[in-house]
Amino acid sequence: ERPAAVGKELVEDALDAGARTISVELRAGGAQLIRVTDDGCGIPEEEIELAFERHTTSKLTSFDDLERVATLGFRGEALPSIRAVAEVSIISRPLTQEFAAYRRWERGELVERGRRSAAPGTQLTVRQLFADLPARRQQLRSPASEAAHCAQVVSHYALARPEVRFTLTVDGRTTLRTPGSGVLDDAALAVLGRGVVAQLLPVDSRQLDGGEGLVAVVGLVSRPSLSRANRGGLMFFLNGRWVQSRLLVQAVEAAYHTRLMVGRHPVAVLHVALPPQAVDVNVHPAKTEVRLRCEGEVFRTVERAVR
Ligand code: ADP
Ligand code: MG
Numbered sequence: 001e002r003p004a005a006v007g008k009e010l011v012e013d014a015l016d017a018g019a020r021t022i023s024v025e026l027r028a029g030g031a032q033l034i035r036v037t038d039d040g041c042g043i044p045e046e047e048i049e050l051a052f053e054r055h056t057t058s059k060l061t062s063f064d065d066l067e068r069v070a071t072l073g074f075r076g077e078a079l080p081s082i083r084a085v086a087e088v089s090i091i092s093r094p095l096t097q098e099f100a101a102y103r104r105w106e107r108g109e110l111v112e113r114g115r116r117s118a119a120p121g122t123q124l125t126v127r128q129l130f131a132d133l134p135a136r137r138q139q140l141r142s143p144a145s146e147a148a149h150c151a152q153v154v155s156h157y158a159l160a161r162p163e164v165r166f167t168l169t170v171d172g173r174t175t176l177r178t179p180g181s182g183v184l185d186d187a188a189l190a191v192l193g194r195g196v197v198a199q200l201l202p203v204d205s206r207q208l209d210g211g212e213g214l215v216a217v218v219g220l221v222s223r224p225s226l227s228r229a230n231r232g233g234l235m236f237f238l239n240g241r242w243v244q245s246r247l248l249v250q251a252v253e254a255a256y257h258t259r260l261m262v263g264r265h266p267v268a269v270l271h272v273a274l275p276p277q278a279v280d281v282n283v284h285p286a287k288t289e290v291r292l293r294c295e296g297e298v299f300r301t302v303e304r305a306v307r
Helices: 005-014 046-050 065-070 076-086 134-141 143-160 184-192 246-256 293-307
Strands: 021-027 032-038 087-093 100-106 109-116 121-127 165-170 173-176 198-206 214-222 236-239 242-243 268-273
Touching: 005 021, 005 032, 005 076, 005 121, 005 143, 021 143, 021 268, 076 087, 076 134, 143 165, 143 173, 143 184, 143 236, 143 242, 173 184, 184 214, 184 268, 198 242, 198 293, 236 293, 246 293, 268 293
Parallel strands: 021 165, 236 268
Antiparallel strands: 021 032, 032 121, 087 100, 087 121, 100 109, 165 173, 198 214, 214 268, 236 242
């Protein structure tokens, strides 16, 4: 759809690869270039071309895995889809491989094969997104607006994974840098700024329940003195994945009850942990909407924790 969708898939792949450092670089809002560099597990040379085929994934080893997907991806659709609409190159090196393999595709065709020297990890570069699809390209907004969407994706993942160091560079200027300390407050400081973080309170509630097991709610929520005119400050992470959830929005807002004026909304960065089998990630292809199998319990736990 747009550069941010590409950026999201590449960042998710980097996280699934176990990266501790991820840098995202954009030029012209991503239409000219999106580059994601990670220090994750890399792809062995003999599997690199396979990774760009449709429905190939290294993230499922058995049918049962589908019931408890712990990775962000598992459909094997991102790389082939991106390759179909842009010029793509990859440099990737697993730790145990002496060299990095290099491949480049244009219009879906493999045009270059080689080896490079590079640190372990993967660098994926997407150039000229939608160059051959003028209608798609026309639908893109201004570079600033597309870059803002990408920045939102990176910000969400920076908050989802405080243990990972994220850097975002837009047209050569670093606009976001998180320390990767593993402490949510540190990531929040980088993403939301000191003024906002000073008005957030910690939430930390973990409870064992009979049926589905553990529901944990950990994060930061605003004091009633800080509110916004929209719900853009409400961010939820379910098992490390940024999600949009009406249920979680309602649970948080219920907790504030009359403490906020009508039309005002709190800021919240909440990590909710549930057993993987309690979450159905198959509802939406981009997987930002999820279906929960124990909605009432989650609602009550979140509301109680925030209150
Ligand atoms: P999925 O993430 O659903 O498996 P993708 O098309 O995003 O599908 O990626 C295909 C495969 O390529 C992944 O399963 C993984 O094995 C490999 N891959 C992609 N990006 C990376 C990366 N940054 N580091 C290591 N392996 C990667
Ligand atoms: Mg993926």
